[in-house]
Amino acid sequence: MAKLKSVVELEAYRQDLQSGQDPHWPVVRVCLGPGCLAQGADKVARAFKTAIKSKRLKVEVKPLVKETGCQGFCSQGTLVTLSPSNLFYVQVKPEDVPEIVDVTLGRGEVLERLLYSDNGARYRSAGEIPFYKRQQKIILKNVGLIDPLDLHDALRAGAYQSLAKALSGMSAKEIIQTITISGLRGRGGGGFPTGYKWRRALETTQDNPGEVYIVGNGDEGDPGAFMDRAIMEGDPHTVLEGMAIGAYALGARQGYIYVRAEYPFAIRTLNLAIEQARRLGLLGKNILGAGFDFDIQINRGAGAFVCGEETALLASIEGRVGEPVMRPPFPVERGLWDRPTVINNVETWANVPHIIDKGAKWYANLGVANSTGTKIFSLVGKVKNSGLVEVPMGITLGGIVEEIGGGVPGQDRFKAVQTGGPSGGIIPYEFKEMPTDELKLDKVGLQPRGFLPVEFKDLPVDFDSLVRVGSIMGSGGMIVMDDHDCVVDVARYFLRFLQEESCGKCLPCRLGLKGMKEFLDRFSKGQGAREDIDALESLGKALMDGSLCGLGRTAPNPVLTSIRYFKDEYLAHIVDHKCPAGVCRDLITYSINPETCNGCGLCVKNCPEACISGKKKKAHAIDAAACIRCGACQDVCPVDAVRVA
């Protein structure tokens, strides 16, 4: 494979690849996204390869098996898409593969039992399923379609044509202008305008000539978010291309992608993609003969949440402890090795090729004013359809959770949605009447009543609306909670998380989080007084004002929003000594419903305190005094006889 020396050569090469592949050639696409992989998708893919190789399959052309990135519908994994028929099989197990190969690939018949069905309807292709119907896939367009380990497959799907467009006639100013007009805002959480950032970096370099660096932030640390992982593992070239375009506009010669250590597969995929791009002359010296040099290096994170913060991330790339520093100066003024550095989230970089390709106006028309484009969310928790979804900005919360997510499974009631991870808030699903004194909380973003939608399910999901209700977009995790989830417990969970992850450099964050958690520890035991809630709120506000970096400044959000919207639940803990959701251990008791218990004895076997007794095949009972409320009995009970009160 020789290096491509011009844009014309790239297009000729692409045409060759495209015409070399018959569009009717059968392809089996097995999803190897994080969700499917955890359900054994690799074994499904292997089974397909073996079965297709076997002599029994009597077809003219043997189907191609592609291992793709995330196809999105994680709760239905392993997902398999067949083309050209477009059939979409869900919950595929390795045992199903020989039958699929015989019946569908061999005889062209549909295996009804593997189709997705809901409310009596069966769906043949993914596009018809409600989960996919309301999505608009732009960034994820090729994720799940192409083989991420094969640059040729990416080229067939159009990779690097935007870079070619930029190189063959767009000036730096024009590129930055395009990004600015598109309205693209940072996808990592803060929502800072990307075009502005680029322009500042360019201005700084003009004043102070020398190196400028480009960084992709793939340190996706928010628990419950995996969209960056899906992009890096499913379509790595779109990130590389976006960064190359940025580098060309800014005159950068070196880029870095910082990927968290927990994503070894993303690291491997990106490294391979970089290697392949270099071999074709799409990275490296004199890219496409345009006299532009740019290369990318992967830096592996080492397990520190704070490294998602940009200044900490840069310190980590330099080989130091990942502690944030005061801003300003911002990285665009003084970043890596004190040189201007543009750092964007990998999802932001993945937007760039699409904007260059289709234009700023096209992009600005997607979504809503001030929040343009689409956003990828990971929709998880107590929701029927969970997975990765890409929707236009401004879609309502209800649109995501009910129409795409299919609501809460079973009889449970929908309670709240948590967005933005540990930096975000807990938003109630149904509108809550708030006492007027609550409206004084302007500091955390609460606006006068008129701004709030009557129902939170009508809340548009965009950068500014989420801030208005006290949360943030964050990287895009969306965790659905039902009646069995306790907001005090969730707030305490996030504080535990943040306290562990705080780097400890500044006092407000180091001690403030500890102090906040102590309040919640007591609340969860039913201790404390009403005034403690106010004290907790004011401590939270002190953290917001005094902390050095975004970790500490946003850390109180989960607590403050939960107090604002679920004060009754706090009072239930403190005043009534009850946990209405049945979660906080010190406030609940376990008992066995004698009518449902069949006396199987599994709970007795698994109780670590040996405090369950009963005769075989007769109803059992728990000795509440000895019970440590570990919940093991409830977990193992096959007939759901263990009750919590």
Next chain:
Amino acid sequence: MKKSQKTIESILAGYPRHPQNLIGLLQDVQAEYNYISPEHLALICDHVGAPLTQAWSVATFYKSFSLEPRGEHEIKVCLGTTCHLKGGNRLVETCERDLGVARGQTTEDLRFTLDTVNCLGSCALAPVVMVDEDYLGGANIRSLKKRLSKLE
């Protein structure tokens, strides 16, 4: 545990002598030897030209590094938000009781290391436990115990 194949010298040789490579080298040594011994830490410092204090602070700041040998099998219980809501805590406690170690610790016979992680990105299958390289999705106490017993 895989057998140590790469020598420390060959790992060092893969990196230019620059303090920027401190973290990369620590990661490679951790991956190869399962921990970073005092001798290796000193060799890395010499190679990249960083003071031992810096290497020490880096090695203790980041969670991926261990200065003590880790177990043959690594059990990572996910405590991401979704796993937390769906009972991840019960699973860690089960492991703690069964293995007789607290989270973050290694059994005395160096067979098991029990850890918690903040999100494996497989939230749709919560709660999730990783046993070495394998995922256990939609885990409960029984399936976890069954999986652990297979290791012994």
